[in-house]
Amino acid sequence: MGLTLLATTYTAYAQDSAAVARGKAKFDHSCAPCHGKGAGDDGRESLPGTYSLKIKYGETLPAALEDRTDLTSEVISVFVRMGAWSMPPFRKTELSDAEIDDIAAYFAVSSRAGN
Ligand code: HEC
Numbered sequence: 001m002g003l004t005l006l007a008t009t010y011t012a013y014a015q016d017s018a019a020v021a022r023g024k025a026k027f028d029h030s031c032a033p034c035h036g037k038g039a040g041d042d043g044r045e046s047l048p049g050t051y052s053l054k055i056k057y058g059e060t061l062p063a064a065l066e067d068r069t070d071l072t073s074e075v076i077s078v079f080v081r082m083g084a085w086s087m088p089p090f091r092k093t094e095l096s097d098a099e100i101d102d103i104a105a106y107f108a109v110s111s112r113a114g115n
Helices: 003-035 048-057 073-082 097-113
Strands: none
Touching: 003 048, 003 097, 073 097
8 A cells, every 4th residue: 555556546547537538539529420319410319329229239238338338348349340230340540449448438437427
């Protein structure tokens, strides 16, 4: 215990919150147009990613990615690199592995906050 541990813990926390902030910004820019929680521009009840996942999982998992607790970087990478149905694949030049880690860090916080 002592100051070193405290400083290390604080640094880890500061890095985490920076990752969460970057992840949220990236999600808002690249993912929320399909995976956000609001209604679509076309007046549909929800956006295409959110809508598809609602059909896919029904009541078993939340339709909004921000509410999921099971999405690790590894799982996100599979879908993001391969694409899924109408979701396009993202190349590493468009979305780096580090940015996927940031998005996973954001989901970990957003799902806990329940918002
Ligand atoms: C053009 C719309 C679109 C964009 C942009 C998009 N997605 Fe998707 N995404 C979808 C659709 C539609 C599905 C559902 C495919 C299906 O029904 O299996 C999906 C599925 C997924 C899944 C699979 C979830 C599961 O359990 O099956 C993940 C993870 C995911 N998207 C993450 C992301 C991330 C992260 C981004 C941003 C980097 C993103 N998506 C951007 C449309 C999109």
